[in-house]
Amino acid sequence: MTQLVEQDIQPPASKIIRIEIDQVNIDILIRDPGKHMQIWNYPISQQDEIRRAYIKFGPYQFIMDEYPLSGLKSHPRRFKAHWFKSFSWLEYSPEVDAVFCLSCYFFSRKSSPFTSGGFRNWKKVNNGKDCAFLSHVDKSLNSPHNITVKSCKDLLNQLCHIDKVLAKQNSQQVLSNRLRLKASIDTIGNAKFCLIVDEVRDKSKREQIALVVRFVDKYGFVKERLIDVHVKDTTSATLKQEICSALSHHNLNIQNVRDQGYDGVALVAAAKEVINVHTFFQSLSNITNLRDGSWGALLNKVNSFCNDHAIQIPDMDASFSDIIRSCRKKDVVIVEHHYRIDIFTSVLDFQLKELNNRFSE
Known part of the structure; x- marks a missing residue:
């Protein structure tokens, strides 16, 4: 057969x-x-x-x-x-x-x-x-x-080929993201906003910085929008220029920056060269000085304010009783010690510790 x-x-x-x-x-x-x-x-x-x-x-x-x-x-x-x-x-x-x-x-x-x-x-x-x-x-x-x-x-059915689908979706997504970013940036206008900046590399190993703009929209909701910026290198001068250029491109006034977060030594150095950010770093030394020798001046201002507004001033030399503490412990802390050490100095120390963790320089 x-x-x-x-x-x-x-x-x-x-x-x-x-x-x-x-x-x-x-x-x-x-x-x-x-x-x-x-x-x-x-x-x-x-x-x-x-x-x-x-x-x-x-x-x-x-x-x-x-x-x-x-x-x-x-x-x-x-x-x-x-x-x-x-x-x-x-x-x-x-x-x-x-x-x-x-x-x-x-x-x-x-x-x-x-x-x-x-x-x-x-x-x-x-x-x-x-x-x-x-x-x-x-x-x-x-x-x-x-x-x-x-x-x-x-x-x-070529339109269903994975490369065609991805190319179409990617192009549509890019266009959608750009329109969304533009609409979001337009809503900021002259309002205040925050910056979060990080150094990253894309899949092609090109250096870029991820710039996140954080703001409150007209409805009172906190929004974040990402702006990726390619850079030729990560020196502080280049990063400073690219950050300023990116903000300027989106009509964002750097004078309206009210908070910043930076990751990377070069970014911190670049941030120090921006006027508002430089002022921020200068204020860090003022916090240290305030902790070490400004308690007396601050106390005098508080007393003056209380006297002008008929606010009762506690006796700073009196013993301080903490109702949270055990009743078996003796009151050996005076009121001034509580306000100066437990509150004033403690808060400043917490701020300095947080800033030291964020900005190693």
Whole structure:
């Protein structure tokens, strides 16, 4: 009994017909599957385009009143047109009186009569469950034929290709983010805002700074918007210039900055060169001076304020009683010690510790 034998699709080099032209005119492609070249003989750059054109044409199902007889002279057989309805993938070539499989011609990795030469053993068609057409399709979803059918659908449905989807989504997302950023920045206007700046590298290893603008919108909600800025280096001078340029580009006045957060030695150095930020760093030394020698002056100002507004002033020399402390402990702390050490100095020490952690310089 004759069986269909599938072999690797790579034919001997001597049997491959190489075309010399660089481009193929898609408008004059030969429809007859027995006459056109194998797909690998077309220019590689055009193969997908040619596949797409043939798939849009559909299978070449040539209708005749009577097809040629072939086979044994004692019992010749012929192709039947109603087979097209049962097997939509069939193509018929009047040139060679044989059928081909459209999808396998384009994508099959195996060589068979349905992809090269053509199938014409009509006796094997009307053979029940051993029908050659059914055997070619196979019941498995992962059969070579079904895989090529899916490949054809995927090729036509190019908009669903992952690279196309990602490119489309990325471009739309970038545009959406830019519009969102512009709308957000416009709402800031001349209001006050905060900056959070960090040095980072993108996937291409380019230096950039992540600049986050934090502000309160007109509805009273705190918003944050990211502005990424590419820089040629991370020196303090470059970072200072890029920060100022980014704010200026979005019409944000640096004089309206009311709080800053910086990560990185160069960024801290750059921040010190900005007027408002420089003033902020100068005030750090004032906090230290205030802690060490300004308690007396502060106390005099508080006493003067209380006297002007008829506010009772506690006796600073009296013993201080803390109701939270255990009653078994003796009151050995005076009121002035409580305000000066437990409150005033403690708060300043906490601030200095926090600032030292954030700004090592």
